[in-house]
Amino acid sequence: MLNSIWFGMIVLSVVCALCNGRLGDLSAALMDGAQTAVELSLFLLGSMCAWLGFLKIAEESGLSLLIARALAPVIGRLFPEYRDDQEIQGKISLNLSANLLGLGNAATPLGLAAMKSMAQRNPTDRPTKGMILFVVMNTASLQLIPLNMAAMRASCGSAVPFSILPQVWITSAASLAVCMTACKLLERRSLWNR
Amino acid sequence: MEQVGAAALPVMVGVILLFGFVKGVEVLDVFLTGAREGLETSLRLLPTLIGLIVAVTMVRASGLLDLLAGLLAPLAQGMGVDPELLPLALLRPISGSGASAYTLTLLQKFGPDSPAGKIASVLSSSTETTFYAVAVYFGSCGYKRLGHTLPAALLGDAAALVFSVLSVKLLG
Numbered sequence: 495m496l497n498s499i500w501f502g503m504i505v506l507s508v509v510c511a512l513c514n515g516r517l518g519d520l521s522a523a524l525m526d527g528a529q530t531a532v533e534l535s536l537f538l539l540g541s542m543c544a545w546l547g548f549l550k551i552a553e554e555s556g557l558s559l560l561i562a563r564a565l566a567p568v569i570g571r572l573f574p575e576y577r578d579d580q581e582i583q584g585k586i587s588l589n590l591s592a593n594l595l596g597l598g599n600a601a602t603p604l605g606l607a608a609m610k611s612m613a614q615r616n617p618t619d620r621p622t623k624g625m626i627l628f629v630v631m632n633t634a635s636l637q638l639i640p641l642n643m644a645a646m647r648a649s650c651g652s653a654v655p656f657s658i659l660p661q662v663w664i665t666s667a668a669s670l671a672v673c674m675t676a677c678k679l680l681e682r683r684s685l686w687n688r
Numbered sequence: 689m690e691q692v693g694a695a696a697l698p699v700m701v702g703v704i705l706l707f708g709f710v711k712g713v714e715v716l717d718v719f720l721t722g723a724r725e726g727l728e729t730s731l732r733l734l735p736t737l738i739g740l741i742v743a744v745t746m747v748r749a750s751g752l753l754d755l756l757a758g759l760l761a762p763l764a765q766g767m768g769v770d771p772e773l774l775p776l777a778l779l780r781p782i783s784g785s786g787a788s789a790y791t792l793t794l795l796q797k798f799g800p801d802s803p804a805g806k807i808a809s810v811l812s813s814s815t816e817t818t819f820y821a822v823a824v825y826f827g828s829c830g831y832k833r834l835g836h837t838l839p840a841a842l843l844g845d846a847a848a849l850v851f852s853v854l855s856v857k858l859l860g
Contacts, residue, residue: 495834496823503743507750519749527745531738535730538737543726548704550722551715555708595696606729606828613829621831626840629825633781633818633841635848640813641694646792647809652800658809661855665814668851673844680836 538602545603549588558584561591572674573624582611586628593636605632623681630677634670638663729828736827740820744783753778769853770804772797776811777849781818781842788812803856811852815845 511520552558562569562584569576569583569590576582585608592601605628612625621629640662647655708715747753757774764771772794780787791812798804818841826834 495838496826496832499819499838500739500743503747507743507746507752510752510755511750514751514755516749516751520746523745523749524742527742528738530745531741532734534741535734535737538733539727539730542730543723546726546729547719547721547723548701550718550725551708551713552704554713554718555704555711557704557707592700595700597697597700600697600700602824603726603729605825607725609825609829610729613831619831620833621826621835621837625831626835626837629822629837630840630844632825633816633821634844635814635816637813640809642788643791643809643813646788647795647800647805650792650795650800650805652795652805654801657801658806658813661806661810661852661859662813664855664859665810665848665851669814669844669848672847673840676840676843677836680840683836 541599542603542606545600546607548600549585549604549607552588553581553584558588561587565590572627575622575624576612579615582608582615585611589628589632590636593632594638596637596639596641598637601632626681627674627677630673631670634673635666636670637666733824733828736823740823744786744819748779748783748786767853768857770798770807773804773807773811773853776808777845780812780815781845782820784817784820787817806856807852810856811848814852815848818842818845 507520511517549558552561559580562580565587566583569586573583573586576586585604589601589604589608592598592604608628609625612622612628616622616625639659643658643662644655647658705715708718753775756778757771760774761771764774776787776790776794779790791808794808795805798808800806800809818838822834822837822841826832826837
């Protein structure tokens with residue numbers, strides 16, 4: 495599926511740029527994009543190494559297990575395939591906690607570690623239901639306090655930068671509920687599992 | 689509120705380290721073992737990131753999003769949504785930094801406490817960069833089939849657009 499989306503994005507961009515005479519911008523964008531990706535991965539490299547280091551400490555000390563046990567009623571219900579796997583439950587719990595706290599830099603490395611462990615226990619070449627739900631949850635926003643947005647609003651002269659909190663909570667919760675419900679409903683249909 | 693948020697990271701790291709130290713874990717050695725795995729994961733991600741970001745940058749530079757937003761504008765107006773919010777809704781799932789920049793221009797133009805400014809703020813902070821998350825999470829472990837991931841995730845993004853408008857209209 496990613497193949498056709500990637501193809502579509504690039505071909506449509508070229509056609510669109512041809513029509514409105516933005517070909518110069520497009521060539522610049524191609525090179526800029528590649529460069530940005532390298533810069534971003536250097537940035538990611540730092541937070542990835544740091545957080546996988548902290549994760550290892552949390553796992554060795556048993557902290558990750560403690561958090562997993564505390565969240566087990568929720569995690570076990572959402573990810574029944576991994577009900578008996580405390581290592582995976584621990585990684586999922588840490589990723590979700592980091593997301594709730596708004597620590598995006600920590601959430602991605604922890605989430606990738608969880609994906610790696612789930613992939614190691616998966617003999618097929620298709621992602622498991624649990625992996626799909628986990629990724630879908632990570633495409634929704636779980637962040638409780640949107641600090642960056644509040645800072646941006648304050649810098650634009652907002653009198654009450656945090657006044658959007660209730661709306662953000664309602665919207666995030668509704669969006670999360672919709673994508674998780676969709677995920678649980680669609681996983682029953684074989685259409686998507688081809 | 690700012691202090692609570694700023695404390696989250698140091699507190700999380702502090703608790704992890706303190707717990708490890710008390711339990712007699714050789715914290716630095718274990719940290720280094722984990723960090724080494726990060727090196728490998730990041731390198732494996734680089735090609736995925738290049739492919740994704742090149743495509744996203746091209747879409748943004750080509751004016752494709754403006755074209756789509758123009759086509760959808762009548763629909764948005766029918767729902768009482770400012771058409772200038774549409775490019776944000778289209779940009780948010782594909783580019784986090786692009787969406788941030790566009791939100792900033794909307795806040796400057798309409799004012800952060802105006803209805804349009806509030807909807808933009810709510811929409812930006814209630815969703816994540818869907819395509820980035822999907823590409824990075826599946827790319828890191830080499831899956832090509834994504835099953836129902838994208839339909840489910842994009843339904844969530846569509847719900848975020850609807851609810852950001854509704855919640856700001858209802859609660860002010």
